Amino acid sequence: MIGVGVVVVEARGLGLRTSRGWVFRGVDLAVNAGELHAIVGAPGSGRTSLLLALANRFPTSEGQLELRAAAALGQVAGVHEPDPELTVAEHISERLSLLGRRVDRAGPTALRPGAAGELPAAELADAAGAGAGAGAGAEVEVEGQAGGRGGPDRRSTGRRGFFGCGAVGGRRVGRRRxxxxxxxxxxxxxxxxxxxxxxxxxxPASRGRDLTPVQRQILGLVLATLAGPGLILADDIDAGADGADRALLWDLIGRLTDRGIAVVVTAREVEAHSPSIVHRLGPPETAVVVGAAADQDTEVNR
Structure with missing residues (x-):
């Protein structure tokens, strides 16, 4: 885990110019571990392009960018979003597979998580992989079932369910799941x-096409955490969300920053209670400078 206060991404004089003019320009921005930064602006202000540039996923025309931690994208519409046909569980299983994580035979009941955020990545991978794959012939070992049925080393396939293990009278017993x-x-x-x-x-059974805007954002955050990044970036965090949904999203993001993860989001506006460092973008043609060096364009909500 990167120590709080350590800079994870820094932009100096960052700008992007296309044939139509400047998208953003003169961006000076430093994001520390455990901080939440919100890039705020109207549609067309360049906030999505800036977000992707900070993740080193988008070219720039001038300035310097230093990315000093692994970065992961959350929801970015049209760029990085849920597959409409995959379920939530399948999204998690697929992401873990892409990360090269092994699908373990042990079911999620074998998991013993500690405090929130302290579960090792390998155990997270095994849990999601087993849960998503157990119904497809995963093999699970069952030892000494209660009532004398079955014995040590008896095996059962998970085609109709899998067994979580508990303890009865000091023995591990199978419980059909x-x-x-x-x-x-x-x-x-x-x-x-x-x-x-x-x-x-x-x-877990909801498909990508059926997720609400806030659920798409949450799934994006969950998937982003699986690679153990130091920086997570998500776009249009408040799009299609009502007051309660926005409050939930800011709360969940706050839980990530409490773990020391830096988070950068874009939004039209920021909830008043959100402990975020806010950078306001004006129309692209004004070439607004954002960052700590421009006090008139930066505010901190505390």
Whole structure:
């Protein structure tokens, strides 16, 4: 974990010019570990382009950018967003697979998470992989079931469910679990292990096309945490969200920064209670300078 106060990304005089003129220009911005920065502006102000540039995912025309930690994108419409056909559980399983994580045979009940955010990445991977794959023939070992049925080393396939292990009279016993419940447990373990808590409104069986705007943002944050980044960036955090949804999103982002992760988001406006450093962008043609060096364009909500 990067220490709080350590700069994870810094821009100096950053600018982007196209054939139509400046998209943004003269950006001086430093983001420390554990900080939340919000780039605020109307549509067309260049906020998405700046966000992607800070993630080193978009070319710039002038200035310097130093990215000193692994960066991960959350939801960025049209660039990095949920697949409409995949479920929440499948998104998590696929992302873990892309990260090269092994799908373990142990179900999510074998997980023993500590405090929020302290679950090792490998255990997160095993939990989500097992939950998503248990209903597809995953093999799970069952030892000494209660009532004398079955014995040590008896095995069962997970085609109709898999077994979580508990203890009765000092012996480990098998408890039949449905694949659906297994997926729910695995997804819940990943979310809790990521430091987002247990009150996240994500149904593992929901497909990308059926997610609400706030659920798409939350899934983006969850997926971003899986690579263990020092910096997470998400676009249009308040798009399509009502007051309650916006409050939930800012709260969840705050939980990530409490873990020491730096977060940069774009938004039309920022909730008054959000402890964010706000950078306001004007129309592109004004070439507004943002950052700590321009006090008139930067404010801090505390």
């Amino acid at each position: 449905s694949p659906r419940q297994g997926r729910r447990d695995a997804v819940a373990a990943v979310i809790e292990g990521a430091g987002l808590g247990t009150d996240v409104p994500l149904d």
